[in-house]
Amino acid sequence: MSSYELIKSTRIDGDFEGSDDEVLFKLQDGTYWIQDQYMYWYHYAHCPKVNILRANGRLFLNVDGQNQVIPIRQIFDVIESQIDGDFNGWEGATAYQLTNGQIWKQSSYSYEYTYSYMPEVLIYNTGTAYKMQVEGTNADVVLIKR
Known part of the structure; x- marks a missing residue:
């Protein structure tokens, strides 16, 4: 993860079941993020700690302790x-x-x-x-x- 810049650390608000297609993630800070590229990965956790990372102009979600990064973008609507x-x-x-x-x-x-x-x-x-x-x-x- 050394090639990524840490933007913020927070937690998922509720259950996290990994990624699939256009999965919506609500964070405990009240912001919403959506998976920005198809990728399937199953991992269940309740309110896991997550990091929002940046690399090459894109944002990624990383669940604490996991190697997987999920391309995301923030949504407001x-x-x-x-x-x-x-x-x-x-x-x-x-x-x-x-x-x-x-x-x-x-x-x-x-x-x-x-x-x-x-x-x-x-x-x-x-x-x-x-x-x-x-x-x-x-x-x-x-x-x-x-």
Whole structure:
């Protein structure tokens, strides 16, 4: 890690399950970061210490004690809310009412069943689309009602 410049050290806010594709990371300082390049790596930890590093003009996330670095970028357009009622997963074109009054609709087909009552929701702009993250799963969404 000697070729990297340390930008800051902090912790993941909650569970960390590694990287996949456009994974969103919330840090305990309240900032949000998104994986900036596809890379799969599984590593589970609860609130792990992480370092934000810089090399060659890019930023990376490194979990303390691990050799893996994940390319990331900070994002600012994040909505935190809850599903207003039952969440039954992704069914294709389902609309989701949030407790903040907004309604979002799934915009690309994906089917995954998972049930939860009033789960927390994160909606974020990846740069190409909005994604809704619920219960560790996500799908592309569009805003129907503000």
